[in-house]
Amino acid sequence: MVTTPAQARPLRADAARNRALLLAAAADEFAEHGLEASVADIARRAGVGKGTVFRHFPTKDDLIAAIVVDRINDLRAAGERLLDADDAGAALLEFLTIAGGRRQQRDLSFLMGSGEWKPDVQQAHAGLFQAIETLVARAREHGAVRADVTGTDVFLLMCAPNYVSEYVPNGSPDLWRRYLAIIFDGLRPEGAHALPQPSPTL
Amino acid sequence: MVTTPAQARPLRADAARNRALLLAAAADEFAEHGLEASVADIARRAGVGKGTVFRHFPTKDDLIAAIVVDRINDLRAAGERLLDADDAGAALLEFLTIAGGRRQQRDLSFLMGSGEWKPDVQQAHAGLFQAIETLVARAREHGAVRADVTGTDVFLLMCAPNYVSEYVPNGSPDLWRRYLAIIFDGLRPEGAHALPQPSPTL
DNA sequence: TAACAAGTTGACCGCGCGGTCCGGTTATCG
DNA sequence: CGATAACCGGACCGCGCGGTCAACTTGTTA
Structure with a gap:
């Protein structure tokens, strides 16, 4: 890999x-x-x-970038593999579960949002983003995800479960699944309330 | 303050x-x-x-601790002020909105979960936690929050909106409100799916 | 196998950090 | 006002970091 x-x-x-x-x-x-x-x-x-x-x-940054690129491509591959699943909603959830399961993201995860990156990282970035966007679009068409949620939103929310569960000292290593479930419920159409801000563009 | x-x-x-x-x-x-x-x-x-x-x-850590204690007490006071609101669900949402509005949390926010702290910080911590727990309990009884969500969950999720919106370079400073709304929808009873992991204890 | 380029190594450098300390300054109070 | 203790400031220290380099080792190739 x-x-x-x-x-x-x-x-x-x-x-x-x-x-x-x-x-x-x-x-x-x-x-x-x-x-x-x-x-x-x-x-x-x-x-x-x-x-x-x-x-x-x-440079140390080059080393970090190399790892980040690997991780991102890894995840993108997993995402693309899910593109032809029958149940688009389940596919999206599965993707987010895979993303959460990549333990090594830890501090690396926060790199995924920023913009000051070498071209190859930005390119990997864009590829992953593309995959997520498609995954989300299908889920949305499928009625599994609320209409006002975008690929960007999911892209940004992707690492939140790991972030949240990081701060439980002796927590189960699977605790992030709980918070993924909560957040994913927030992405569903049932009982959705209007969002106060437009989705950002990266 | x-x-x-x-x-x-x-x-x-x-x-x-x-x-x-x-x-x-x-x-x-x-x-x-x-x-x-x-x-x-x-x-x-x-x-x-x-x-x-x-x-x-x-020590630099003492300086950080002093600031953290101030912030925490600040937030706890805001939380306690909301305890006698009529609509417990709206009160919880209001509290989370106040928490998100505290811009200076940024990197300070991640301190709120860990355990290696001086007694005074742990004490402030416990006070805030208590306030949140009560707020959540009322909202739960009020039917505004799903039954399987605890104060600990909300405590942990509190900073997620800020975390998520941090990684949008030129995003609106109010972008966190969008993600708070999504996460809060995930806390609501409507359309809730069972959670795969038990709530942790701090 | 000989010869060379590619790769390896660890001592070394400059830098910026958290933290110390003491000579000078200033608020306070009898 | 004058004495005194509290307080201030910034030169200074040791440390660990990212990064460099020249002497040495080793895979490769003809």
Whole structure:
């Protein structure tokens, strides 16, 4: 599940292995300690020198971006796989469940909304957004989601369950499901009240 | 709105003024740059030396805690003021609207869930929680909120609208109202689906 | 296998942070 | 007013961070 962009010369065997180790170690470290995890710790976890990190990723931000792109594409693939489901409403719920199940999102999740990103991240971003938009449109046509909710709304609300359940110290690791259920009920047409603000555009 | 605990000897006039300036400057700085805002910047904004900050608040965490306590008590007071409203459902919605309107919550909001806090913060915390619990109980009895939702749930969901709308770069400052409306619809009894996980305890 | 380019490493750098401290200043009160 | 203690300020400290570099190792290729 690692992005290995086609290069002029392919990576040397050990270099490719180290790159993969690094991405895995970084993902773990970020999941545990948030984005403040130090590059030195990541290198140690990968069993690699600090210099190697900067050879593969010129900047800590580049490393983060690489992971974010992987995660986003991952999720987009899952979303697209659900596009031809029979029950569009269930498909959307399933998608949000998959998104919530990606534990490693943690602090990474909040990256998904901002705008100051390298082109490749923005592109991955746009792809995911497209998938969600379609998923939501189908669910809306299907009558499974209220008429005044947009893909952007779902895109933004996607990480809220994880965010909310983050702050329960000894909570069940599945607690986010509870809040996804509540929020999803808020997206349903039954008993919906008019929304006070227009949906934003990203 | 500043907590000035009764001391053995009252603060000197200039010291009290500086303390207030400091709290205001810190709140602004945290609201703008998040908790990473440096103490030096806060001091500069307050027009005060860095040493003065540490005279009033031995640690940066103490400064944060002071602000958090103020915010929490503020919100609790607003909540308690709504306890004798006629329409318990409207009161709860009003409370959540007030909570969302407190712009300075930003990065401070995420403090409200964690457990590693000084006693005075935990105490303020408990007070706010109590108020919310009562508010929710009344709304539940009033049939304005689904039966399977607890005070803890609302406590946790309280900051979600702000969190969600944070990631819209040029969004309306009132965008959070949209997401509050959606989430609140999810709290209503109409069209509620069973929740997959039990409510947590803090 | 020889030779070279690609990759690795960890000591090193500059920076900005939270926190300290002491010489100078100022509110306060007899 | 004058003495005193409370208070202020900013130079200073140690630390850990992201990032650099030159000496060394290793996969690759002819």
